[in-house]
Amino acid sequence: MTEKLTPASGRKPATPIAIDGPAASGKGTLARRVAEHLGFDWLDTGLLYRAVALSVLDRGLDPAQAATILNLRMLGDPRLRGDEIAQGASKVAAIPAVRAALLAYQRGFAERPPGGKGAVLDGRDVGTVVCPSAPVKLFVTADVGIRAQRRLSELLSRGLATTYAAVLEDLQQRDARDSQRAVAPLRPAEDALMLDTSALDADQALAKALDLIQQKSGGSLGMGSASA
Numbered sequence: 001m002t003e004k005l006t007p008a009s010g011r012k013p014a015t016p017i018a019i020d021g022p023a024a025s026g027k028g029t030l031a032r033r034v035a036e037h038l039g040f041d042w043l044d045t046g047l048l049y050r051a052v053a054l055s056v057l058d059r060g061l062d063p064a065q066a067a068t069i070l071n072l073r074m075l076g077d078p079r080l081r082g083d084e085i086a087q088g089a090s091k092v093a094a095i096p097a098v099r100a101a102l103l104a105y106q107r108g109f110a111e112r113p114p115g116g117k118g119a120v121l122d123g124r125d126v127g128t129v130v131c132p133s134a135p136v137k138l139f140v141t142a143d144v145g146i147r148a149q150r151r152l153s154e155l156l157s158r159g160l161a162t163t164y165a166a167v168l169e170d171l172q173q174r175d176a177r178d179s180q181r182a183v184a185p186l187r188p189a190e191d192a193l194m195l196d197t198s199a200l201d202a203d204q205a206l207a208k209a210l211d212l213i214q215q216k217s218g219g220s221l222g223m224g225s226a227s228a
C-alpha cells in the first residue's frame, strides 16, 4: 500500500480527501472507513465544533475564546454526542471567529497528517473552505427521515434518551442553520461528487465511495477492493 501511495514522478497523491454533508448523512462513518481502507488519518471536524459548544456550556467561556484554547483531549468526551451539544455546535459554528480559530488545526491535519500518508476530513466546509484544492471531494446525502432514524438508533444504542421527533427536529434545525449562515455554509463544492446513501448500507456506501475516489484520483491511490 505504501508504495502505491507514493506519487508517480512529480505527481501529488490524491489527498486530502474531503467528505461533507448534512447531519447524520453517514459522512463520518464513511470517512472513518475510507481512511482505514487507505491507511490514512481521519479527522471528524464536527467534533471540534461540538467540543467548543461543550466548553461554552461547561465553563461559560465566550465561544471564540473556547475555540482558541480548545483542548483536543476533549474530543473523546462521550457528552459530545448528544442532541443538545449538536445544537450548540451548530450555533457556535455560525460565529466567524470560532471558525477562524479552528481553521489552522484542520488545515495542518490535512497537510501533515500524523501518520504521514494522507488524511480524510469530514464536515460541512472541508471541500469549500478547509481544503478547497483537495483532489477528491464527496458530498454525502440521505433522505432526512432515514437520517433521523439512523441517528435515533445510534443515540439510543449509546444510552442517550431521545425520540424520533426530537432527533428529526434537531437535524432539520441544524441543516437550516448550517446552510443559511453567512460564513462557510453547508453546500457541495463545485467539483464535489454526490453520494446519496438513502438506499445503501454502510458497506455499499463504502464501496461506492472507493469507486468514486478511484475514478477521481485517476488510480493514484492504488486501492484494493472495499472488503480488503
Ligand SMILES: Nc1ncnc2c1ncn2[C@@H]1O[C@H](COP(=O)(O)OP(=O)(O)O)[C@@H](O)[C@H]1O
Pocket: 021, 022, 023, 024, 025, 026, 027, 028, 029, 030, 150, 151, 153, 154, 197, 200, 201, 202, 203, 205
Ligand atoms: N449507509 C448507512 N446505512 C445505514 N446506517 C448508516 C449508514 N452510514 C452511517 N450509518 C449510521 O448512521 C448513523 C449516523 O452516521 P454518521 O456517520 O455518524 O453520520 P454523520 O457523520 O454524517 O453525522 C450512525 O449510527 C451510523 O452507524
Ligand SMILES: Nc1ccn([C@@H]2O[C@H](COP(=O)(O)OP(=O)(O)O)[C@@H](O)[C@H]2O)c(=O)n1
Pocket: 022, 023, 024, 025, 028, 045, 046, 047, 049, 050, 086, 089, 090, 091, 093, 094, 122, 123, 124, 125, 126, 174, 178
Ligand atoms: N466542518 C464543520 C463541521 C461541523 N460544523 C458544525 O458542527 C455541527 C456538528 O457537526 P457534526 O458533524 O458533529 O454533526 P453530525 O453531522 O454528526 O450530526 C454541525 O451542525 C455544524 O453546524 C461545521 O460548521 N463545520
